[in-house]
Amino acid sequence: MPPRRAITGRSQEPRQRFAEELRSLRAKKGDSLRQLGDAVGWDWSLFGKMENGQTIGSPEVSQALDVYYGTPDLLLTLWELAAGDPTQFKERYRRYMALEAEAVSLWHYGVSILPGMLQTHGYASEVLAAGGIRGEELTRQVEARMGRRELLAGDDAPPFRTILSEAVLRTSLKDVAQWHKQLESLAEAAERPNLTLQVLPHGSGTHGLVSTDVMFLRLSDGRTVAHTENAHHGELIEESGSVERLQRAYDAVRDLALSPGESRKFVMRMLEEVPCAPSI
Incomplete structure (x- = not known):
């Protein structure tokens, strides 16, 4: 019998999971938002909004973060899931x-x-x-x-x-x-x-x-x-x-x-x- 997969406790909702992963990766790296912005070359306030779920940013931002964190295509894949979620489309449109x-x-x-x-x-x-x-x-x-x-x-x-x-x-x-x-x-x-x-x-x-x-x-x-x-x-x-x-x-x-x-x-x-x- 194959071993049971561990339950991570992370959200199954695409946009929230994306934000959780962003927070987790930055915490492991030990960067402040300003340090992350300086390192990746984007406005640090954008990363704060992404981690709070206010925006999912753009695919280019997710690709840049994947390169920085050494997580090939992980964040880009999560971004695509968040962007394609119809419930999130409604929320973004209301905003x-x-x-x-x-x-x-x-x-x-x-x-x-x-x-x-x-x-x-x-x-x-x-x-x-x-x-x-x-x-x-x-x-x-x-x-x-x-x-x-x-x-x-x-x-x-x-x-x-x-x-x-x-x-x-x-x-x-x-x-x-x-x-x-x-x-x-x-x-x-x-x-x-x-x-x-x-x-x-x-x-x-x-x-x-x-x-x-x-x-x-x-x-x-x-x-x-x-x-x-x-x-x-x-x-x-x-x-x-x-x-x-x-x-x-x-x-x-x-x-x-x-x-x-x-x-x-x-x-x-x-x-x-x-x-x-x-x-x-």
């Missing part, structure tokens, strides 16, 4: 939503769909339904998305810049009338003093965000965080080095985009191509 509400400025790049705070009810309903959401959950999520629109309303609304790939404006809804309403709403939003809209046209070439939706949030304490998303996964990024790399990619995209004035004209041309709702 992102809280930060979004506190942001003093926001800037965004969209690959295929409009940002939630610019979506109409009809647009949000069709997009969320396409993702498999139905019934009461669909109603709840649409209403929550409509609530996010209030963030950009009012005299004290934060500045918001969105760069939209042309594909966003070429991917219409099945309901043509709702698509017309969405384009009208977008054209109106582009006239707001706190909102800057730019379009990245087809033919602009490849760039660092070619497959990545990203939202940057400037917080009242001066920090900037980012949230990246694709069809199957979203990630809140708080580590300053990773955010800076994303910002450099965003700046390159902005250089390729049409000016705000030309972008408004682009949206108006799209609106003219879509028939209005039929009169009754």
